[in-house]
Amino acid sequence: MSRYIYLGIVLFGLLFTNCKEKKTEPLPEQPKETTAPEPPKKVLSPHTSAMAMIGDAHIHIDYSSPGVRGRIIFGGLVGYDIIWQAGAHMATWIETNKDLVINGEVLPKGKYGFFTIPSKEDWTIMINKNWNQHGKDDYDANDDVIRFKVTPSISDKITEHLEYKVNKLSETEGTISLAWEKITISFPFKINQ
Template sequence: MKKFFIFFFFVSLSFYTSAQNKEEKVRVSPKAEFMQVVGFTEVRIIYSRPGVKGREIWGGLVPYNQVWRAGANEATKFIFSSDVYIEGKLLKAGAYSFFAISGKNEWTLIFNKIADQWGAFEYNEAQDAVRIKVKPEKSIIHQEWLEYTITKTSDYSAVVRLEWEKLKVPFKIEVKN
């Protein structure tokens, strides 16, 4: 009987320690993944979702005219199962980190060949595969947690939007049939 209580004590202790470790590792900006098929191409977006939490986002938490990881924690990652055109520019199939340079009236969106990066700390412009310029759109709806959406516009095209706070940043993806 004594052995049973000792065994039970250690099993309980290990469950308690395991549960406690899980609580300590909860992400403030939870990880998310979104996938949409456009034509025959899988478009996958892996990112972390920071919250507004009453902060000034544009020009504050996300400074204007600086490279931003377009999410939180690890750099946002796009994976394309076949070649795509981003706003008319060819991007080969594969995995890319995704960065943005925000501006009040224009943004630069960047697909970088180094897919797995933490933040933008080691971002290297020489590794950029595609850069595009887009216009941000104001939204009347408050988006508390950063989100990526994909809206199909035809069998072979879609609009991807980064949506956060009261801003949407759209860009077009096209695939060949």
């Protein structure tokens, strides 16, 4: 038995000595966790504008341009016979530094909300005193300065993003157009002399 005790003491001594003499090396540095910055989210309805000089009149249209993205737009996303802010988010607005004549009526120089009521046949265009509103939340027909109808043209070609254009026809005349999905509407205007 004393032999086993002796052997136990020797083993314990060896272990104790090995543990004391064993050098511990520092752990290798762990790579720091890095996260790549997230790419900026793609804006689905980018804010944009259309403008032109017609003679000395500056016409400016400001809007957010939603995409079709495989959806049915008119009669789907944008319901028929319902007021639409003619863009996304904030109401589309139009500004002119000269009086314009649209559909035989004078639009005094200034800034206006631009609204439509799409339908299968004719669209109603409304140019409204209240230009600074979210969507059509505060639309009031009593604030319409000019209201008239246009007939849309339908194309087989899809315009992916809503697009406005101000086209110069002469030094005193132009057109304003809106195109999205397969629909284009357009109306003429004159500079009020």
